[in-house]
Amino acid sequence: MLENIEALWYKIYITQPGLLGFNIIPADTSDDYDWSLFNLTYASCSDIFTIDTLQISCSFAGYNGITGANSDTTINIGNNNPKVNVLANETYYLYISFFNDESHGSNDTSFTYQSGYTIDFSISSCAIDSCLQQIITNIPEDKSNILAELYPNPAGNSFTIRLDALKAGQGYNMQLFTSTGALVRDIVNIKESENIVDVSNLATGLYYYRILTTDGKTAAGRFVKE
Numbered sequence: 001m002l003e004n005i006e007a008l009w010y011k012i013y014i015t016q017p018g019l020l021g022f023n024i025i026p027a028d029t030s031d032d033y034d035w036s037l038f039n040l041t042y043a044s045c046s047d048i049f050t051i052d053t054l055q056i057s058c059s060f061a062g063y064n065g066i067t068g069a070n071s072d073t074t075i076n077i078g079n080n081n082p083k084v085n086v087l088a089n090e091t092y093y094l095y096i097s098f099f100n101d102e103s104h105g106s107n108d109t110s111f112t113y114q115s116g117y118t119i120d121f122s123i124s125s126c127a128i129d130s131c132l133q134q135i136i137t138n139i140p141e142d143k144s145n146i147l148a149e150l151y152p153n154p155a156g157n158s159f160t161i162r163l164d165a166l167k168a169g170q171g172y173n174m175q176l177f178t179s180t181g182a183l184v185r186d187i188v189n190i191k192e193s194e195n196i197v198d199v200s201n202l203a204t205g206l207y208y209y210r211i212l213t214t215d216g217k218t219a220a221g222r223f224v225k226e
Contacts, residue, residue: 018126
């Protein structure tokens, strides 16, 4: 049984140029997986915290079922993002996370958070490291995650975000996305384990947040702005 939001990273090495495309296919079609794709060919993992342009595609849309860079169009539609033009010898990192209904707290041990998924790269016209074609099920708890609590939810003009086990002197960055994956806030170098975030300028609707700590831990979730 999985008790925490799960997240995994995949390294993708391009051996022949073309379009990189993939589908993330949940074993349970009611599961909602989200993802970000980073080009780290000339950068390190730690640069993700400070160089926004390393993220070249992402989907934090509030939809269940299949998601991915799976479209031949140039626009994002729901869970479907355009395929990515890639070159030989480039290196990409794919981050996949699972979003659960926020009504389930971290102490709700009766709730199974995910059933697993398959990553399908067969729609790509490029060539990649074949070892990435795999099926993930019943993923064990990921120790790279950190628990985060956001309240109140729904939020008014502000909400409080609280991180468990934030080390002394450690900081984190927090990004807020619309339901279609557009970045609307990027808050950097937060030092407090409990922080009030002003969202008074955001329109009413569903949003997602992503947290990256300076030691590589992650958290993600969703909230509603009233």
